[in-house]
Amino acid sequence: MIVSLFPVNAIWVNSYHHVAIWAQDLEALKAFYCTLFGGQANERYHNQAKQFSSYFVRFEGGASLELMHTPILFPADLSLPHPLQGLAHIAFSLGSVEAVDKMTARLKLLKGAEVKHLDGPRWTGDGYYESTFLDPEGNRLELTI
Template identity: 55%
Template sequence: MKIEHVAIWVKDIENMKTFYVTYFNGKANSKYHNKDKQFESYFLTFDDGARLELMRKFGIDKKDQDDRIGWAHIAISLGSKESVDQMTERLQNDGYRLVNGPRVTGDGYYESVIEDPEGNLLELTV
């Protein structure tokens, strides 16, 4: 099995695209826009082939709703503890909120958790 892509609803699609391109070297396709459905999206492709779809639909303005079940976080492997530390520091210095870490978790992972521009959790790990 292979996960083809992960999708996330966003408020500010351009800001979110810039975030994932700038910090994680995502390559964006041309924006898809369906005027009838008031829907737009980008697919971002990362160095290892993983893809993230950023989606925006007018009228969906809440990051989360009580009755919506969604992803808890997206985990991004950076390859080393040093890379986790460096990216965590870079994101913090640029004003993104550190939720926790860097730390070794109870099950042995080295990670930090950062919020992206819309408060979605990114787990940065080895």
């Protein structure tokens, strides 16, 4: 059980930012969500050094998906801590760089089984400021602006 360590000056999630999905066929998955659900995709982002590509697909109501691909994708093996297929992470918008930094510092204090810090805070190659953690069940969380 997690007891709030910071009852005063709490940092609140402004909104869900996006859900990310690993894709074997990035173009086909983009077409599926754009054609059948009316999403609008950005230009394809590609990081040559990491062999990583992605699209953000945004929907009229404000929801968005990040569709991601890397050549090392393999069928989901649930025994692995982070299978590269299906749900990749859930991102929460905190509203500012300062809020991401503060929440990162707070979560880092929860060492042990409750939370595990993975990376950040940092600016990504496609312009996002983020920090990543695992929740108590091992789900990957991103904190972003």
